[in-house]
Structure formats: structure tokens, C-alpha cells
Amino acid sequence: MIIAGAGSAGKETLEIYLSTGKKDIVLYDDNQIKNAELFDGHKIICTESELIAEIKKNPLFCVAIGNPRRREKLFDKILSLGGIPANIMNTNLFYCISDISQNGSIIQPGVNISYGLEIGQSCIIHANSTIGHKVKIGNFININPLCSIIGPCEIGDFSYIGAGSVILPNCKIGRNVIVSAGSVVNRNVADYETFG
Numbered sequence: 001m002i003i004a005g006a007g008s009a010g011k012e013t014l015e016i017y018l019s020t021g022k023k024d025i026v027l028y029d030d031n032q033i034k035n036a037e038l039f040d041g042h043k044i045i046c047t048e049s050e051l052i053a054e055i056k057k058n059p060l061f062c063v064a065i066g067n068p069r070r071r072e073k074l075f076d077k078i079l080s081l082g083g084i085p086a087n088i089m090n091t092n093l094f095y096c097i098s099d100i101s102q103n104g105s106i107i108q109p110g111v112n113i114s115y116g117l118e119i120g121q122s123c124i125i126h127a128n129s130t131i132g133h134k135v136k137i138g139n140f141i142n143i144n145p146l147c148s149i150i151g152p153c154e155i156g157d158f159s160y161i162g163a164g165s166v167i168l169p170n171c172k173i174g175r176n177v178i179v180s181a182g183s184v185v186n187r188n189v190a191d192y193e194t195f196g
Helices: 008-019 048-057 068-080
Strands: 002-004 026-028 042-045 060-063 135-137 153-155
Touching: 002 008, 002 048, 002 068, 026 048, 042 048, 060 068
Parallel strands: 002 026, 002 060, 026 042, 135 153
Antiparallel strands: none
């Protein structure tokens, strides 16, 4: 498994992956010094040639970068080199009754997911959030800690849902929306709008 990104999100994701008992991990970050080590001696590769060599060994990857535009760019690059998106999910989910496709998403500890979830590519759902029934989450979404998304509802690509926010049923959140921390979304939110 390749985790792309060796910053804060990368460290969190590495720890989640290691908690599953798996050890087959490589970190990739093109902003790091060659052959750097990080996080308990885990080596970071930083060149495209090293990345290609790792993809040939094991093509599974996810991108652990908070910025959704940078995450998309790196996701598309690794995909174009033959990588196969894989989810990293904490085994301490309280419950998950949706069939989540392997799309490179990261789901942190304590997340509750009801039925009928549709989730796009490379999303990050942070700790202790609740996703209700029939929620549609677009591509490259960040759902921060302690959010409650009460379905059915829809969240557009590249949107950012701030910590502790609540999205009420039947709301449609557009693309590139920022929902401020602690907000209660009780209406549709247009593309590029900041709510809260």
C-alpha cells in the first residue's frame, strides 16, 4: 500500500493502516528530501521513478493530503501510473452498513455510517462523524471531526465540512462549498458558497 502525503494527514492515515495489523506500507511525498525517514522509521520515497517501482510491487494507494485540489492532482497522477485506489478504514468504526467501494478514501476511528452511502473518490471522513442514510458524497470531500450528516442529502465535489457541523435532511451542498465549523445547514448551499 502506498500512502501519498507525509504531513499530518499522512501520519494519521499511517497509524490507522498500521492498526489493522498490516505492515506493507510505503510513504510517497514529492516534497520531501530523498531517502528521508518519518514516523517510526518508515521510509519516504520522493521521486516518480521510485513511485513507479512501488506501484509495480503493489499498486494499491490512497492520498492523505488535506487540500482537496492537491489531493486530486496526486490521485490522478498515481492513477495514471497504474495505481489502484484503496480505502484505509479504521477497524474501530462503530458501525457501517453501507457497501463502500474501493476509491481511495480514508475513514478515521469512531465513524458511524448508515445504509445507502455513495462516496466519491479520495474523500476523508474524520473521527467520530456520523453519516446518515442515503447520503451522496462527491469526490475529494473533507468531512471534519464530530460532524453529523443526516440523510438523505448530497455534498458536491471539493467541499469542506467544518468540525462539529450538522447537515439536516434533504439539503444539497454544492461544489467547492465551505461549511464553517459548528454550523447547522438547514437549506441548500450554492456552489462556491461559504455557509456559517
